[in-house]
Amino acid sequence: MSLLIKNGTIVTATDQYVGDVFVDGEKITTLGTALTMPADRTIDASGKYVIPGGIDVHTHLDMPFGGTTSADDFESGTIAAAFGGTTTIVDFAIQYKGETLHHAYETWMQKAQGKAAIDYGFHMIITELSDQVEVEMDGMVREGVTSFKLFMAYPGVFMLDDASIFRAMLRTGRNGGTICMHAENGGVIDVLVKKALAEGKTAPKYHAVTRPARAEGEATHRAIALAEIADVPVYIVHLSAAEALEMVTDARDRGLPAYAETCPQYLFLSEDNYDEPGFEGSKYVMSPPLRARAAQDTLWRGLAFNDLQAIATDHCPFCMKEKHLGDGDFSKIPNGAPGVETRMSLVYDGGVRTGRISMNRFVELTSTSPAKIFGMFPRKGTIAPGSDADIVIFDPKKTTTLSAKTHHMKVDYNPYEGRQVTGVTETVLSRGKVIIEGGRFTGRAGAGAFLKRSARS
Ligand code: URP
Ligand code: ZN
Ligand code: ZN
Numbered sequence: 059m060s061l062l063i064k065n066g067t068i069v070t071a072t073d074q075y076v077g078d079v080f081v082d083g084e085k086i087t088t089l090g091t092a093l094t095m096p097a098d099r100t101i102d103a104s105g106k107y108v109i110p111g112g113i114d115v116h117t118h119l120d121m122p123f124g125g126t127t128s129a130d131d132f133e134s135g136t137i138a139a140a141f142g143g144t145t146t147i148v149d150f151a152i153q154y155k156g157e158t159l160h161h162a163y164e165t166w167m168q169k170a171q172g173k174a175a176i177d178y179g180f181h182m183i184i185t186e187l188s189d190q191v192e193v194e195m196d197g198m199v200r201e202g203v204t205s206f207k208l209f210m211a212y213p214g215v216f217m218l219d220d221a222s223i224f225r226a227m228l229r230t231g232r233n234g235g236t237i238c239m240h241a242e243n244g245g246v247i248d249v250l251v252k253k254a255l256a257e258g259k260t261a262p263k264y265h266a267v268t269r270p271a272r273a274e275g276e277a278t279h280r281a282i283a284l285a286e287i288a289d290v291p292v293y294i295v296h297l298s299a300a301e302a303l304e305m306v307t308d309a310r311d312r313g314l315p316a317y318a319e320t321c322p323q324y325l326f327l328s329e330d331n332y333d334e335p336g337f338e339g340s341k342y343v344m345s346p347p348l349r350a351r352a353a354q355d356t357l358w359r360g361l362a363f364n365d366l367q368a369i370a371t372d373h374c375p376f377c378m379k380e381k382h383l384g385d386g387d388f389s390k391i392p393n394g395a396p397g398v399e400t401r402m403s404l405v406y407d408g409g410v411r412t413g414r415i416s417m418n419r420f421v422e423l424t425s426t427s428p429a430k431i432f433g434m435f436p437r438k439g440t441i442a443p444g445s446d447a448d449i450v451i452f453d454p455k456k457t458t459t460l461s462a463k464t465h466h467m468k469v470d471y472n473p474y475e476g477r478q479v480t481g482v483t484e485t486v487l488s489r490g491k492v493i494i495e496g497g498r499f500t501g502r503a504g505a506g507a508f509l510k511r512s513a514r515s
Pocket of ligand 2: 240295296345
């Protein structure tokens, strides 16, 4: 099957020009102007952007957490991603205590295979380290699971002590992987949570009060310092606070391989959302929490100047029924919020249209840079001969209203309910197949393939 996309404005992280893209089977084979080769199908993209499919390197599909399981599985989550213009995800497999990494890998494979509609990779969450697990880490890298997420938060559940973190870093420094860090000081937060509950402060807003920005800044500093000693690249996930960004900026200014992502929720929502009436504030209970509105400008500046390298979603949806597990105790509200479907439109509308970032930078932050950091480039993350034909035709003029009534994520609220965004995904190709067209999913659950990602060379 061949496909010719004509007259679109092709945008990569570095280029922008009106031209044609020829797709043969699963790959892009030719770029040019006025291409005339015969194709099984031609799509006119005049007036539209033709961009590499979005890459979301932070999702939690079908994830047991907080006494329940995230609402989207690999089928609903990847279809929702595709509707939003994302063609690759990297999800987090979890090694639970007493289990091997291999078991976690197999468990997540079972969750994804036959269900994922787009390509997917895994990071590996390590919650318990032993000599045996260290050996397994090298095996994971060989299997294409080339990044390990470690937690400085959630004591008793996911948190590792500094010694274990450092050991995992040393191993990763040698095996060519990358460390992803959840950087919040879990010990300090635990004390603050217990104190708040003892004082009768049980409402959702106390989730934010007990997770101060400085606790994120401190952990980010510690993560980078440990990674520097271990000589390993570190990628700070879901960075939300100016105090944390300052640590990443300092490290990068010193030439360290420190990277960080932020997420749309930290760019468009704020701690004010916790004051919504009744139990509505629970919709925004996630970790790190939403911050003061002023932090948004700092994050946008970080994105523009490459102190932040990626925008992912931390998609971890729970329905309101599950959020109500925390009635009368905010610490029992499952942490996480939906976002895999809304990322591209939100960032285009709030970033490109407002002039905060260029169209090239938009592509870089949502696709190219995560592909490079996590060993997927140039197979993914660009429009070039030889790359997978993961392509989004994006209408920059179309406006839509974000709403739980119309989204495809399997969750009964949308954190951006009623927000109008201009810039909408129109058509999506996953490895050469049209999977979104005319507002419909035309792909197939199970068509997504596991991505063996490369290690550092
Ligand atoms: O609140 C969040 N972020 N939930 C998902 C788990 C994590 O820490 O990324
Ligand atoms: Zn996290
Ligand atoms: Zn997460």
